[in-house]
Amino acid sequence: MNSPATRTPAACESLDHVRAEIDRLDRAIVQLLVERGHYVLAAARFKPSVEAVHAPARVEQVIANVRRQAEEAGGLPDVVERGYRTLIEAYTEAERERHARL
Ligand SMILES: C=C(O[C@@H]1C=C(C(=O)O)C=C[C@H]1O)C(=O)O
Incomplete structure (x- = not known):
């Protein structure tokens, strides 16, 4: 899933080199965001109402982490x-939509 870097940032000698590494990282990041999204949608099953979907204290905990x-x-x-x-x-927002369809 996560192919190794071809060049360190300091070893890049052109914008193409830099962008190739950014594209490589984006492929890995998107896979992780998709996986994260599946868990976020699963959280909807454990919330009693659509109003409970947004959890500000949890958001601040994630941000601190x-x-x-x-x-x-x-x-x-x-x-x-x-x-x-x-x-x-x-x-x-996606979790709210999921909750509404449970
Ligand atoms: C996934 C949750 O639901 C929502 C999404 C969050 C997230 O993307 O990390 C955090 C809090 C909630 O607003 C949760 O409550 O943990």
Whole structure:
């Protein structure tokens, strides 16, 4: 699923090299986002109402987790947080739609 890097960022000698690595990573990220989405939709089965789908305390817990993980890995926690907030909003909407069809 996750093929190894051909070049480190510092070893890239052109924009094409950089973009090839970004495309490689996007393939792996999308697989993980799809898998994450399956679990988010499964969460709908355990919520008593459509109003309970959005869980703000859990959202803040996830954000704290991913910010910490980004910091520990040495990269851009603010970018990771913004991306996750957007993702979670969309996942929550999908979960609401799933809940309505249970
Ligand atoms: C998956 C859940 O439902 C929603 C989606 C979340 C997410 O994508 O991480 C977090 C909280 C909820 O808004 C959950 O409650 O855990």
